[in-house]
Amino acid sequence: xxxxxxxxxxxxxxxxxxxxxxxxxxxxxxxxxxxxxxxxxxxxxxxxxxxxxxxxxxxxxxxxxxxxxxxxxxxxxxxxxxxxxxxxxxxxxxxxxxxxxxxxxxxxxxxxxxxxxxxxxxxxxxxxxxxxxxxxxxxxxx
Amino acid sequence: xxxxxxxxxxxxxxxxxxxxxxxxxxxxxxxxxxxxxxxxxxxxxxxxxxxxxxxxxxxxxxxxxxxxxxxxxxxxxxxxxxxxxxxxxxxxxxxxxxxxxxxxxxxxxxxxx
Numbered sequence: 001x002x003x004x005x006x007x008x009x010x011x012x013x014x015x016x017x018x019x020x021x022x023x024x025x026x027x028x029x030x031x032x033x034x035x036x037x038x039x040x041x042x043x044x045x046x047x048x049x050x051x052x053x054x055x056x057x058x059x060x061x062x063x064x065x066x067x068x069x070x071x072x073x074x075x076x077x078x079x080x081x082x083x084x085x086x087x088x089x090x091x092x093x094x095x096x097x098x099x100x101x102x103x104x105x106x107x108x109x110x111x112x113x114x115x116x117x118x119x120x121x122x123x124x125x126x127x128x129x130x131x132x133x134x135x136x137x138x139x140x141x142x
Numbered sequence: 143x144x145x146x147x148x149x150x151x152x153x154x155x156x157x158x159x160x161x162x163x164x165x166x167x168x169x170x171x172x173x174x175x176x177x178x179x180x181x182x183x184x185x186x187x188x189x190x191x192x193x194x195x196x197x198x199x200x201x202x203x204x205x206x207x208x209x210x211x212x213x214x215x216x217x218x219x220x221x222x223x224x225x226x227x228x229x230x231x232x233x234x235x236x237x238x239x240x241x242x243x244x245x246x247x248x249x250x251x252x253x254x255x
Binding site for chain 1: 161198228232
């Protein structure tokens, strides 16, 4: 079974709640536990906050959130056309912070999702791809 | 986010309600600032009403901790929902800020320090 949905929002903090609730609601068609859905919400919140704070730096731009369910796994792509990340390796370190968030944004995404990739080009934007597989499905495979 | 406050001598109990993220951190900081008078040297943050927190909310808590510590005061957290507690554990914040199961217990420990 495959299913897709897409949400495009302005880079306003008012839309963060909408983004995480929408993705969690889409994700609930899979066998995720409530705790896993909470983890997805945190990851979305961090990714969208990153686009607002770092990508667009307070300017208004679009954040594109694509959701896909495919082979019992959830794939989410969050894209902005903001300023991009110069050094992804450094940005992923826990101590790295450019705002008042302790540098934990990417650390949370990494701990809560099963796969996580960032592609970014300076002055062109950033694309985050995240995959999460319900723990119940993982148990069946093993 | 809505906040309620209660002052006991030199301690301030802060109860935020709702979601603690980039959208609400400024409301939290602003409302707290208005209540943080010179005489306050203990803050108890009751997080029972917080249903969601991410790194922005966590950053605001750390900011409050730094601010009160600078003047020799203490910040304690009382009652965290499971989602909030999980985020606390992963972040390592509990190494520097104590979490108590109830507001009364947090208050007792802060006053009796």
